[in-house]
Amino acid sequence: MLNWTIREEGYEEQNAPSLGNRYLIGNGYMGIRGTLEEYEADKLPAVNLAGIYDRAGGWREPINLPNGCFSYLRVDAEIYKLPEKQPVSHGIELDYRYGIFRRHTTWHTARGNVTLTTERFASMAKVNLIGIRFRVTADFHADVELVTGIDCDVWDLNGPHLEEVSMGGQEEELLVTARTQEQKIPVAVAETVFASYPVEMKQVVKGNKILHRIFFITKPGEQYTTDKWVGVYTGKDCDNPAKEALELVRIKKENGYDSSLRAHKKCWDELWKHSEVIIKGDSNAMQAVNYSLYHLHSIAPRHTESLSIPARGLSGQTYKGAVFWDTEMFMLDFFLMTDPATARILMKYRIDTLEGALQKAAHYGYEGAFYAWESQEGGYDACTDYNVTDVFTGRPQRTYFKDKQVHISAAVVYGILRYVEWTGDESLLDTKGVKTIVECAKFYYSLLLHSLTKDYYEIRDVIGPDEYHERINNNGYTNRMAKFTLEKAAEVVKKAMADGKLPAEYDGEELLRRFQDGAEKLFLPKPSEDAAHRNVIEQFDGYFDMEDATLEEVRSRLLHEKEYWGGAYGVASHTQIIKQADVVTWLNLFSQEYDEEVLRANWAYYEPRTEHGSSLSAGMYAMLACKIGEPDRAYPFFLKSAMADLKGGGKEWAGLVYIGGTHPAAAGAAYMTVVEGFGGIRLENGKLVCKPSLPREIQGMQFRIFYRGQEYEVKIEGTKGTVTAL
Numbered sequence: 001m002l003n004w005t006i007r008e009e010g011y012e013e014q015n016a017p018s019l020g021n022r023y024l025i026g027n028g029y030m031g032i033r034g035t036l037e038e039y040e041a042d043k044l045p046a047v048n049l050a051g052i053y054d055r056a057g058g059w060r061e062p063i064n065l066p067n068g069c070f071s072y073l074r075v076d077a078e079i080y081k082l083p084e085k086q087p088v089s090h091g092i093e094l095d096y097r098y099g100i101f102r103r104h105t106t107w108h109t110a111r112g113n114v115t116l117t118t119e120r121f122a123s124m125a126k127v128n129l130i131g132i133r134f135r136v137t138a139d140f141h142a143d144v145e146l147v148t149g150i151d152c153d154v155w156d157l158n159g160p161h162l163e164e165v166s167m168g169g170q171e172e173e174l175l176v177t178a179r180t181q182e183q184k185i186p187v188a189v190a191e192t193v194f195a196s197y198p199v200e201m202k203q204v205v206k207g208n209k210i211l212h213r214i215f216f217i218t219k220p221g222e223q224y225t226t227d228k229w230v231g232v233y234t235g236k237d238c239d240n241p242a243k244e245a246l247e248l249v250r251i252k253k254e255n256g257y258d259s260s261l262r263a264h265k266k267c268w269d270e271l272w273k274h275s276e277v278i279i280k281g282d283s284n285a286m287q288a289v290n291y292s293l294y295h296l297h298s299i300a301p302r303h304t305e306s307l308s309i310p311a312r313g314l315s316g317q318t319y320k321g322a323v324f325w326d327t328e329m330f331m332l333d334f335f336l337m338t339d340p341a342t343a344r345i346l347m348k349y350r351i352d353t354l355e356g357a358l359q360k361a362a363h364y365g366y367e368g369a370f371y372a373w374e375s376q377e378g379g380y381d382a383c384t385d386y387n388v389t390d391v392f393t394g395r396p397q398r399t400y401f402k403d404k405q406v407h408i409s410a411a412v413v414y415g416i417l418r419y420v421e422w423t424g425d426e427s428l429l430d431t432k433g434v435k436t437i438v439e440c441a442k443f444y445y446s447l448l449l450h451s452l453t454k455d456y457y458e459i460r461d462v463i464g465p466d467e468y469h470e471r472i473n474n475n476g477y478t479n480r481m482a483k484f485t486l487e488k489a490a491e492v493v494k495k496a497m498a499d500g501k502l503p504a505e506y507d508g509e510e511l512l513r514r515f516q517d518g519a520e521k522l523f524l525p526k527p528s529e530d531a532a533h534r535n536v537i538e539q540f541d542g543y544f545d546m547e548d549a550t551l552e553e554v555r556s557r558l559l560h561e562k563e564y565w566g567g568a569y570g571v572a573s574h575t576q577i578i579k580q581a582d583v584v585t586w587l588n589l590f591s592q593e594y595d596e597e598v599l600r601a602n603w604a605y606y607e608p609r610t611e612h613g614s615s616l617s618a619g620m621y622a623m624l625a626c627k628i629g630e631p632d633r634a635y636p637f638f639l640k641s642a643m644a645d646l647k648g649g650g651k652e653w654a655g656l657v658y659i660g661g662t663h664p665a666a667a668g669a670a671y672m673t674v675v676e677g678f679g680g681i682r683l684e685n686g687k688l689v690c691k692p693s694l695p696r697e698i699q700g701m702q703f704r705i706f707y708r709g710q711e712y713e714v715k716i717e718g719t720k721g722t723v724t725a726l
């Protein structure tokens with residue numbers, strides 16, 4: 001049986017930021033960091049909203065709302081808060097089956113002990129709602145004041161983002177309204193409370209907080225329960241966010257806490273029914289995988305028709321809340337297999353943001369669609385030209401992620417076509433879907449360079465997945481993905497022509513000529529034949545000529561622990577040390593095109609040269625290891641992905657930029673390794689097959705997957721796998 005709860009007993013103030021990520025709850029509309037109710041901005045609490053961004057200075061990031069979870073206790077007129085008042089005992093827990101965060105804290109007071117327990121959830125049934133339950137017990141007649149309300153002192157990485165903040169009360173409710181600075185989007189947070197025992201209640205405004213003060217006297221040993229509802233709306237949800245937020249909390253209060261909680265849990269039961277992964281013989285892995293899936297579920301934008309998932313989920317403003325290739329290449333499969341409707345929403349976002357991609361390509365003088373490296377609403381690229389701050393000078397450092405990481409458009413095409421292949425739903429390939437694919441292919445065609453003395457095309461001046469080497473030529477991964485895009489676009493154009501569905505603006509024959517020509521003549525580096533690199537594919541032109549220093553040597557050259565390894569002067573830039581799986585990512589996607597010895601040689605060559613400086617890296621090594629029949633080698637890399645958030649310890653800094661948060665791409669990679677790697681789930685000629693290859697630690701597995709609208713149950717025992725339609 002899976003233990004669906006993680007716990008942290010004791011209190012260490014310095015762990016607040018990392019626990020905020022690990023104990024995150026969310027419902028796709030908002031994420032609530034796993035911080036204590038009494039925490040103020042310096043401890044990084046956040047109610048982080050999906051898909052709403054604001055600019056402050058040169059930086060655009062998602063907004064954190066006024067914190068409607070804010071609360072603390074006063075006993076006999078003295079305040080009891082962490083970290084100021086050290087507790088007798090304290091702990092937090094996360095029930096990740098149901099997305100419920102809990103805390104318990106006992107303080108010793110002059111007259112006896114007082115215990116506060118709370119629980120909170122971001123409702124899956126009604127995404128604008130947060131439910132919180134407080135319980136207070138004392139072993140004496142304590143004079144208690146529960147203070148709870150909305151804190152407008154918001155934690156921002158680059159704020160403030162809200163203006164015209166107004167705090168007001170209405171009979172039993174508190175209300176904060178504000179609007180974003182840049183787009184003037186109105187936001188509203190309302191709250192109301194209900195106490196099941198006689199209390200005296202007051203509303204007050206104190207500094208930037210609007211609060212309910214709830215007074216009562218405890219009888220020894222008796223429990224006093226107070227429920228609280230927080231309603232959150234923005235101008236993107238409705239015309240009058242304040243009215244909706246107030247109405248929501250009033251209705252929910254009338255219906256009672258248990259009814260909201262029941263509805264919320266029912267939604268989670270339904271999600272797990274289709275997605276829980278049972279792993280026999282390895283409870284550690286089972287917990288890590290399902291905990292990873294919990295995070296993916298908590299940030300899935302089910303409430304919309306078109307939105308994607310930021311690289312750090314809804315854990316805050318890190319990475320500007322932007323969408324990267326992480327969605328298509330790492331997270332998508334989980335949704336395709338367990339929740340295809342959400343997969344559609346994710347891909348629809350790319351189709352709907354085509355306009356931004358067309359503009360970006362035009363800006364750089366290319367044709368077609370160059371998708372945002374860090375996509376925000378409308379496909380706006382939030383990546384700045386100076387995305388890293390130099391630790392030595394404090395100056396912004398020129399980086400080329402935005403202008404040179406051209407493989408992003410191929411990821412979009414890959415995602416859309418994988419969606420169509422896996423679900424059988426061709427509706428995304430309507431006019432706009434076809435256009436998206438054609439424009440991405442046009443982009444790559446316009447990137448191709450033809451030397452007067454060579455009979456092949458090249459793609460120069462790019463960054464591949466390994467970001468430590470900038471502005472390189474013929475990155476194998478990029479070229480293969482461009483070729484894939486050109487080939488697939490040609491197929492899509494052919495089909496659209498046959499069906500009479502090619503948008504009128506296109507000359508189908510000319511597109512076909514170009515795409516086929518581009519795909520055919522695009523240079524792909526081949527497995528090397530020289531003795532020192534036998535069968536290894538060179539990551540880009542000249543990579544083998546770079547200094548072949550070990551990872552330890554390169555690390556020892558750092559002058560500062562937060563120094564950036566890439567860029568012009570980075571310690572890795574002139575060596576063969578790479579940030580993350582690059583050639584290995586390519587070979588994992590196209591493994592059927594190479595002999596096993598080539599796959600092996602590349603895994604063995606690149607792994608020791610990989611810093612794994614991105615949480616995306618380990619999963620690709622795990623999956624390729626499975627494909628060469630080495631599940632035991634895959635296992636530690638798999639566990640690293642699956643533990644990325646459970647264990648934490650990932651990189652928190654890129655230069656001076658804070659990049660801490662959750663790692664949904666690693667979670668997605670852990671899922672793919674389990675299901676597709678160990679489980680051997682794949683398509684062979686359009687047929688779903690299961691050819692398991694389990695690591696030593698795992699005896700069997702059981703899970704469900706959707707394929708083409710049908711749900712299947714997969715059971716694996718040792719080397720035997722069965723797939724049964726449900």
Ligand code: BGC
Pocket residue numbers: 311319324325326465467579580613614616665
């Ligand atoms: C990685 C990218 C990734 C991004 C967001 C970077 O550190 O190098 O590949 O897309 O983080 O997760």
